[in-house]
Amino acid sequence: MEKKDQIPNLEELKAIAERLKELRKAKGYSNYEHIAFELGMSRSAYWRLETGVNFELKTLIKICRLLDVNLEQFFQGIDIPNSK
Numbered sequence: 001m002e003k004k005d006q007i008p009n010l011e012e013l014k015a016i017a018e019r020l021k022e023l024r025k026a027k028g029y030s031n032y033e034h035i036a037f038e039l040g041m042s043r044s045a046y047w048r049l050e051t052g053v054n055f056e057l058k059t060l061i062k063i064c065r066l067l068d069v070n071l072e073q074f075f076q077g078i079d080i081p082n083s084k
Contacts, residue, residue, distance in 0.1 A: 013052040017051055019077070023069060023074070027068070033046075038066055
């Protein structure tokens with residue numbers, strides 16, 4: 001049985017993490033520490049997002065607003081397979 005605090009390492013989380021990094025750099029934030037400051041987050045908290053840690057949707061919405069992208073634009077190119 002999986003413990004409640006253990007999050008499975010999903011490929012989709014890795015894809016989301018890569019998308020965060022890609023959009024951050026495209027918007028001129030060459031260093032993750034700068035965007036963390038703008039978001040009011042600790043550097044380590046934001047770094048975890050870019051390494052594929054599961055996070056709340058309200059955090060994603062806050063990031064999208066700062067980067068001036070909507071959710072559709074954010075998820076563009078991220079495929080989530082159907083369960084069988």
